[in-house]
Amino acid sequence: MTAPFDPRPPTEHQFLLDGRPVPFTExxxxxxxxxxxxxxxxxxxWDPRFAPHGSCKLCVxxxxxxxVSACATQAREGWEVESSTPEIxxxxxxxxxxxxxxxxxxxxxxxxxxxxxxQALGYEFEMLGPRFPHFHPQRPVDASHxxxxxxxxxxxxxxxxxxxxREVDHTDVFGVEGRGIHKRLVVNAPSGQLADTPIxxxxxxxxxxxxxAILPKGRGFAVPIGERPYDRATIRAPIPGEEDTP
Amino acid sequence: MSLExxxxxxxxxxxxxxxxxxxxxxxxxxxxxxxxxxxxxxEARLHIVEFRxxxxxxxxxxxWEVPVMVQRLCGICPVSHHLAAAKALDGIAGGAPVPPxxxxxxxxxxxxxxxxxxxxxxxxxxxxxxxxxxxAPPATRNIAGLAAAYPHxxxxxxxxxxxxxEIIQATSGKRIHGTGAIPGGMNRHLSPQDQASLRAQAxxxxxxxxxxxxxxxxxxxxxxxxYREFGQVRSPLLSLVRADGALDFYDGTLxxxxxxxxxxxxxxxxxxxxxxxxEEVKPWSYMKFPYFAALGPQRGWYKVGPLARVQNCDFxxxxxxxxxxxxxxxxxxxxxxxxxxxxxxxxxxxMLHAAEVVRDLLDDPALQEGAxxxxxxxxxxxxISAIEAPRGTLLHHYRVGxxxxxxxxxxxxxxxxxxxxxxxxxxxVALRYLDGRSLTEGLxxxxxxxxxxxxxxxxxATHALGQMPLVVELQDASGALLERKLRT
Numbered sequence: 001m002t003a004p005f006d007p008r009p010p011t012e013h014q015f016l017l018d019g020r021p022v023p024f025t026e027x028x029x030x031x032x033x034x035x036x037x038x039x040x041x042x043x044x045x046w047d048p049r050f051a052p053h054g055s056c057k058l059c060v061x062x063x064x065x066x067x068v069s070a071c072a073t074q075a076r077e078g079w080e081v082e083s084s085t086p087e088i089x090x091x092x093x094x095x096x097x098x099x100x101x102x103x104x105x106x107x108x109x110x111x112x113x114x115x116x117x118x119q120a121l122g123y124e125f126e127m128l129g130p131r132f133p134h135f136h137p138q139r140p141v142d143a144s145h146x147x148x149x150x151x152x153x154x155x156x157x158x159x160x161x162x163x164x165x166r167e168v169d170h171t172d173v174f175g176v177e178g179r180g181i182h183k184r185l186v187v188n189a190p191s192g193q194l195a196d197t198p199i200x201x202x203x204x205x206x207x208x209x210x211x212x213a214i215l216p217k218g219r220g221f222a223v224p225i226g227e228r229p230y231d232r233a234t235i236r237a238p239i240p241g242e243e244d245t246p
Numbered sequence: 247m248s249l250e251x252x253x254x255x256x257x258x259x260x261x262x263x264x265x266x267x268x269x270x271x272x273x274x275x276x277x278x279x280x281x282x283x284x285x286x287x288x289e290a291r292l293h294i295v296e297f298r299x300x301x302x303x304x305x306x307x308x309x310w311e312v313p314v315m316v317q318r319l320c321g322i323c324p325v326s327h328h329l330a331a332a333k334a335l336d337g338i339a340g341g342a343p344v345p346p347x348x349x350x351x352x353x354x355x356x357x358x359x360x361x362x363x364x365x366x367x368x369x370x371x372x373x374x375x376x377x378x379x380x381x382a383p384p385a386t387r388n389i390a391g392l393a394a395a396y397p398h399x400x401x402x403x404x405x406x407x408x409x410x411x412e413i414i415q416a417t418s419g420k421r422i423h424g425t426g427a428i429p430g431g432m433n434r435h436l437s438p439q440d441q442a443s444l445r446a447q448a449x450x451x452x453x454x455x456x457x458x459x460x461x462x463x464x465x466x467x468x469x470x471x472x473y474r475e476f477g478q479v480r481s482p483l484l485s486l487v488r489a490d491g492a493l494d495f496y497d498g499t500l501x502x503x504x505x506x507x508x509x510x511x512x513x514x515x516x517x518x519x520x521x522x523x524x525e526e527v528k529p530w531s532y533m534k535f536p537y538f539a540a541l542g543p544q545r546g547w548y549k550v551g552p553l554a555r556v557q558n559c560d561f562x563x564x565x566x567x568x569x570x571x572x573x574x575x576x577x578x579x580x581x582x583x584x585x586x587x588x589x590x591x592x593x594x595x596x597m598l599h600a601a602e603v604v605r606d607l608l609d610d611p612a613l614q615e616g617a618x619x620x621x622x623x624x625x626x627x628x629x630i631s632a633i634e635a636p637r638g639t640l641l642h643h644y645r646v647g648x649x650x651x652x653x654x655x656x657x658x659x660x661x662x663x664x665x666x667x668x669x670x671x672x673x674x675v676a677l678r679y680l681d682g683r684s685l686t687e688g689l690x691x692x693x694x695x696x697x698x699x700x701x702x703x704x705x706x707a708t709h710a711l712g713q714m715p716l717v718v719e720l721q722d723a724s725g726a727l728l729e730r731k732l733r734t
Contacts, residue, residue, distance in 0.1 A: 225419025
C-alpha cells in the first residue's frame with residue numbers, strides 16, 4: 001500500500017504548538033523549532049549560541065502530559081504541546097514575580113529599563129505586582145573595573161555570562177557558587193573583583209546580560225525613551241536590527 | 247515672631263492637638279499645637295515625620311544613574327531634581343559646560359515644569375480656598391467645586407498644566423520621571439513635530455497665564471489686609487539671580503536680601519554653600535532647619551520660592567512678567583511683602599514668565615539638531631549645583647569615588663529652606679485664629695492654607711482635591727481623648 005503524499009522533506013517532522021503545526025528536524029528542541037517557525041515561547045536563559053541551560057523555567061510547556069523545558073526537550077512527531085494557556089502563563093507570571101523579588105529590580109531607576117528582558121517579560125505576562133515579599137539582597141556593587149560595573153543585586157542566575165566567558169571569550173571570568181537560595185554569581189579572581197580579571201567591555205560576557213547586572217560604565221540613560229528596544233517592539237517580536245538574538 | 251512658640255515650658259501640663267497627617271505624599275507632615283487650660287497656644291510645630299533617606303541610598307550607586315533615580319524624590323517637581331542632579335554631575339562626567347543646545351533643551355524642560363507645577367498649585371490646590379473662602383463647605387472647596395462655579399478658570403488650570411507636562415514629555419520622554427538630562431547634556435533633541443505642536447499652543451498659554459496673574463492680583467487687592475497679614479513672616483529672602491540681577495530659574499548665583507529689602511549677600515557661589523549655610527537638626531522633625539551661619543539660627547533663616555524670587559531679582563527678563571512684577575511691587579508700596587498669601591500672586595507672575603520663556607525658546611530651530619552631549623573634559627570628583635525649583639532653591643551635592651560610585655550625597659530641597667518660615671507662619675495663624683477657640687474644620691483649614699501657600703512638597707504633592715485628610719485629637723494632659731475630629 002502506498003503512503004499518502006507528504007510535501008515535507010523526508011527528515012522533517014511536525015508537532016502542534018497550541019494547535020498550530022510546527023515543523024522540526026530531528027534533534028531540534030521544542031523551543032528551537034517554535035522560534036524557527038516564528039512562534040513565541042518565552043525564555044530568559046536560552047541563547048542559540050549555547051547549549052540549553054534550563055534554569056529560568058520560563059519556557060516550560062506541557063507535552064505528552066508532562067511539564068518540560070522547551071529549550072531542553074527535543075520535539076517529537078505528533079506531540080500536542082501546550083504553551084500559551086492560562087495555567088502555564090500564570091505559572092510563568094509567578095516565576096517572573098519570584099525573580100523580581102529575589103533581587104533589586106527597581107525598573108524606574110535602572111538604566112537597563114527598556115532594554116531589559118526581565119522587564120519585557122514582566123510586561124508580556126502582565127505582571128502587575130511583586131506578589132511575594134522582597135528579599136532585598138545586600139550585595140555590593142563591583143565598580144572596580146574601568147569599563148564595567150557589576151550589580152549582583154540584579155543577577156537572575158541565567159548564567160549567560162558564565163557560558164559566554166567560558167565558551168566564547170575563553171576567559172572563565174564568571175562562575176556560580178552555592179546551592180538553592182544561596183546560589184550566586186561570583187567573579188573568578190582571588191579578590192573577587194572584576195578589575196582583577198581579563199574581561200573587556202567588548203567581550204560577549206560583558207554584553208550578554210539580559211538584565212542590568214553587567215553594564216558598561218557611563219552609558220546610563222543615553223538612549224531616549226521611545227527609542228529603546230522594548231519601546232519599539234515587545235519581547236514577543238524580534239527587535240529591529242537584533243533579529244538574530246534570542 | 248515666635249521662636250518661643252517652638253518649645254513650650256512645662257509641656258507635660260499642656261493639652262496637645264495633633265493634625266496628623268497634614269498630607270500623604272512627599273513625606274508625611276503633621277502639626278501639633280500645645281494649649282494651656284484657657285486654650286491659648288503655647289507651642290506650634292510643623293513636623294515632617296517620614297524619613298525618606300534618599301541621600302543614603304544614592305550612595306554606592308553609579309553616578310550616571312542619579313539624575314533618573316533621585317527625581318523619584320518628588321512626583322510633582324521631579325524635573326527639578328532631575329536637572330539639579332544632571333547639573334551637579336556634568337563636571338563629574340567631564341561634560342561641563344554642556345553644549346548650548348543641551349542647555350536650551352534643559353531650560354525648556356525646566357520652564358515647562360515651572361508652568362505645570364505652578365498651575366497645579368494655584369488652580370487645583372489653592373484657588374478653592376481663595377475663591378470660596380477658608381471656611382467654605384469642604385464639599386465645594388475643591389477642584390470639582392471650582393469647575394462647577396468657575397468652569398472657565400478650572401479649564402485654564404487644567405490646560406496650562408497639560409501644556410507644561412507636554413513640554414516635559416517632549417524633552418524627557420515622559421510627562422513624569424523621564425530621562426532627558428544625562429550628565430554632560432541631553433539624550434534627545436526636540437522633534438520638529440513636538441516643536442510645532444507646542445509652539446502652536448504657546449501664545450494661548452501666555453494669554454491664560456496673564457489671566458491667572460490678573461486673578462491672583464484681583465484676589466489680593468480685594469482683601470488687602472488679609473493678604474498682607476495672614477501668615478506674615480518677616481525674614482530674609484534667598485534665590486538664584488542671573489549675573490545681571492535677572493530672575494533665572496535654571497542657573498545663577500545666590501542672593502540674600504534682608505526682610506526690609508537690603509541686599510545682605512550677593513554673588514554667592516552655590517558650590518560653596520557649606521561656607522555660609524548651616525543645616526540645624528531638631529529632634530522633633532526629620533526636616534533640617536537651614537540658616538545663614540553669619541546671621542545665626544535666630545535671624546539667619548529665610549524664605550525661598552516665588553515670593554522670595556520675585557522680590558529678590560532686579561527684574562524679570564520677559565516683558566509681560568516684568569510688567570506684572572512691577573504692579574506687584576507697587577501694590578506693596580515698594581516694601582518687601584512677607585504675607586504667606588502673597589506667594590500666590592508672585593507664583594502666577596512666575597508662571598507668566600515661564601510661559602514667555604517657553605514661547606520664545608520654541609521659536610528656536612536649534613533645538614532640533616546639533617551637539618547635545620559633551621563628555622570629553624576632565625572628570626571631577628565632586629559636583630554641586632543649584633536650581634530654582636517651583637518651590638524654591640534646590641541644592642544637590644555629590645562626591646564620586648575613583649570607581650565612579652557616589653560616595654557622598656547631600657540635598658537641600660526647597661521645602662527644607664522654608665522649614666522655619668512655615669513653622670513661624672503656622673504659629674502666627676494659630677495665635678491669630680485658633681487661640682482660645684474650639685476647633686472647627688474651617689479653623690483647621692487656616693493652618694493648611696498657611697502651609698499650602700508655601701507650596702511645600704508635603705502639601706502640594708498630596709493634591710488631595712481641595713482638602714487634606716486630617717485626624718485631629720484633643721487630649722488632656724494625661725493623654726485622655728477629649729475630642730476627635732476626622733476629615734477624609
